[in-house]
Amino acid sequence: MSSEDPRAASDAQLVVAIGRFHQAALAEIYRRHAGATFGLALRILKSRTLAEDVVQEVFLRLWNQPEKFDPERGSLRAFLLAQTHGRSVDLVRAESSRRSREERDARRRTIETYDLEREVEQLTLGENVRAALADLQEPERAAIELAYFGGHSYREVAELLGEPEGTVKSRIRAGLTRLRTTLVASGATGDGGPWDES
């Protein structure tokens, strides 16, 4: 990494620089990806305080264990988001275990009446991403939303939607594939994703 200009470095170069204790490298990675990690944590946890804690934990984990990032398994952004998602879901599940059955039922009703279109309107997504989301079929969107933002396993999603597990499994994969196809066709992403600014 060019220590004079971390903004010119690739994500992989920045991770190597973190191995040398370059705080500027972590700061640059934070600049690039903290918004997405915070957005995801906030979406799942619905608490700014908890979301901030998760973001802090994820970036400190990268600082302490940069070797955990395996570039062969995907981009740094996907890695950070996977970490964020896992930690957020852990927190949600810990919280859920304390809830009464009535509260869970109430939450389920909320999920069933979840208005994705309205939610998407509130998000400041790029035009291409919005178009790609809109291109999904409603059952695909519901399954993806419940799994990713609801923190449910696909089996739980099947139960919530009253659908066979195999159907939900297929819808999630088909929905993500369709989303990707649309994004690639629109130029929003290539094979490597749009995140690495090098």
Added chain:
Amino acid sequence: MGRELSPRELHELLGAYALDAVDGDERSQLEEWLDRAPEAREELAALQETAAFLSHTGVEAPPDVWARIEEALGEEPPPLVLPLRRRRRSFALRVTAGIAAASVAAATITAVVLSDKMERQDDRLAAVASAMVRDGTRRAALAAMADPRSHTLYLESSGESPGESPGGGAAATLVTMPDGAGYLMSVALPRLPSGRTYQLWAMTGPSETTTMVSAGVLGRDVVLAAFRAPADARGFAITEEDASGVVQPHGRHVLEGVFA
């Protein structure tokens, strides 16, 4: 453990896995399968990138979060604390002996701190480098697997052993090339105690008078390894030996397999 999933079923799970929505035994089976399915890994990476778009909310992380992170970084690296405290005690004693002696002690502290920091940086770089080497080896192994000239062999438990899987399935996958280069991957063996190692052997010669040729000492905790072996090896075995390795196998055969 649940029933064994077919490759088709595992493939269908990729979307849910990309969303972190697969749990338990299915997750374990899927991750094992991904280790030996490069095309599936590529598809998974693409699906995970797509999932990342779902988080593209345009939200900015609050600035005070970075301030908190930066503050925590200021406490790094933690291992510096212990030697510093240890030296502080000797430093305090030397203060009573005079300022000159204290200066020597302070210099010692500085040297220890710098030395420790350098060691820790070396450790971190070694870990990052090790991960990259591992990636390189894995890529080479996968490339070898995809090469039509290669031969793949599944090493299975040769009896009562810690690597034996419930279904009696393969506990390691081995790929060899015509030039003798080979890769050992997806190894499911427990970590050995200190002073012990796994060792890989190539079986050469007719079955009646098999000669075992060492193909490498694998260490206590093997997951992936590159090796060279005689090109005419008709099979391979892994034994457990003393840490220094041996010329001829003395330990029990933990895994073995013979080309059909």
